[in-house]
Amino acid sequence: MKKTIVIALILWANINFAQETGEDKLGSWFLLSVKNQVTDNFSVSTIIQKRFHEFLDNGQSVFVSLALNYKLNDKVTLTEGFGYLENQPFLKPIDFETTFDRRIFEQLTYNDKIDRLQINQRFRTEHRWLTKRENTDFESRFRYQLWLRYPLNHKSITPNTIYLSSFDEIIFNFQGDVFSQNRIFGGMGYQLDKNIRFEGGYMKNQFRGRNFDRIWLMLFINTDLRKIFKKNTNSHS
Numbered sequence: 001m002k003k004t005i006v007i008a009l010i011l012w013a014n015i016n017f018a019q020e021t022g023e024d025k026l027g028s029w030f031l032l033s034v035k036n037q038v039t040d041n042f043s044v045s046t047i048i049q050k051r052f053h054e055f056l057d058n059g060q061s062v063f064v065s066l067a068l069n070y071k072l073n074d075k076v077t078l079t080e081g082f083g084y085l086e087n088q089p090f091l092k093p094i095d096f097e098t099t100f101d102r103r104i105f106e107q108l109t110y111n112d113k114i115d116r117l118q119i120n121q122r123f124r125t126e127h128r129w130l131t132k133r134e135n136t137d138f139e140s141r142f143r144y145q146l147w148l149r150y151p152l153n154h155k156s157i158t159p160n161t162i163y164l165s166s167f168d169e170i171i172f173n174f175q176g177d178v179f180s181q182n183r184i185f186g187g188m189g190y191q192l193d194k195n196i197r198f199e200g201g202y203m204k205n206q207f208r209g210r211n212f213d214r215i216w217l218m219l220f221i222n223t224d225l226r227k228i229f230k231k232n233t234n235s236h237s
Contacts, residue, residue, distance in 0.1 A: 025054045025090075026054070026213050026214070027052050027053050027054055027055065027058075027212060027213065027214045027215070028051070028052045028055045028214060028215045028216070028217070029049060029052075029203070030049065030050045030051075030216075030217050031047065031048070031049045031216070032047070032218075033046075033218065033219070033220045034046045034222075034223070035069075035222045035223070037223065037225060038225050038226065039226060040071075041071045042069065042070055043069045043071070044066070045066070045067045045069055046064075047064065048063070049061075049063040049064075051214075058090065060087065060088060060090070061085055061086055061088065063083065064083065064084050064085075066082055066083075067079050067080065067081025068081065074111075075111050075112060076108065076110055076111075077108070077109045077111075078108055079107045079108075079109070080104075080106055081105050081107075082104050083102075083105065084101070084103075085101035086098050086100055087099045087101060097133045099130060099131070099132045100130070101130050101131075102129045103126050104126075104127050105124055105125060105126040105127070106124070107122055107123060107124035107125070108122075108123045108124075109121065109122045109123075116156065118150070118156075118157060119146070119148060120145075120147040120148075121144075121147075122144070122147070122169075123142075123144055124142070124144075125141070125142050125143075126140065126141050126142075127139075127140050128140070139173065139175060141172060141173050141174060141180055142171070142174065143172075144170055145167055146168055146169075147165070147166075148166050148167065149163050149164065149165050149189065158191065158194075159191055159192065159193045160191070160192070160193075161191040162188065162189070163188065163189045164187075164188060164189075165186070165187050165188060165189045165199050165201065166187070168182070168183070168185075169182070170182045170183075171183075180207075181205060181207045182206040183203055183205050184203065184206070185201055185216060187199060187202060196219075196220070196221055196222075197219075198217075199218040199220070200216065200217045201216060202214070203215075203216045
């Protein structure tokens with residue numbers, strides 16, 4: 001029964017990809033996520049994204065973020081971070097202007113597991129300063145993401161594991177139209193070792209009246225710096 005539910009959830013995400021899109025180009029997103037563990041409870045995360053309106057062509061945006069994470073317990077992590085994004089339109093007239101997005105965010109992540117199924121929920125608020133043509137607007141929004149991962153060749157996601165991956169993230173505005181966008185992803189991942197994993201698949205980014213199809217490739221790297229920080233702390237004590 002549990003396996004049936006998992007398969008149904010994965011297929012549900014992929015069925016949505018069959019809908020008509022509002023843009024006739026298949027774009028691509030690339031993500032590098034590096035998490036550095038500095039103490040048993042604290043870690044620092046860096047994310048770099050490059051997005052294209054077309055596959056490897058017609059640059060859309062560059063996004064970078066830096067965040068401090070505090071592990072409250074085995075299931076709950078609290079995060080405070082800063083992000084910076086430069087965004088360009090799909091059709092670029094001669095006098096187009098880049099939109100600059102500077103944001104701070106707070107988030108809570110909750111991790112759980114049902115049999116083989118790994119469940120990650122993320123609750124995030126963002127406060128954004130959007131600058132275009134020397135005019136700056138302030139906006140806030142809320143994001144909820146549900147990410148599911150299901151290992152295929154092992155009972156859990158350990159080194160040398162192939163797994164299914166699917167998420168749905170919906171974003172709400174605190175001003176103007178309440179609905180901002182929805183992102184639905186379905187694909188596969190591979191856990192190379194305890195520190196490196198790859199994920200890739202297909203995402204539909206849905207806005208009000210517009211849909212965009214994207215190939216999304218991701219690389220996740222974890223590093224453990226606790227010994228280095230502990231050694232430096234002891235040397236100064």
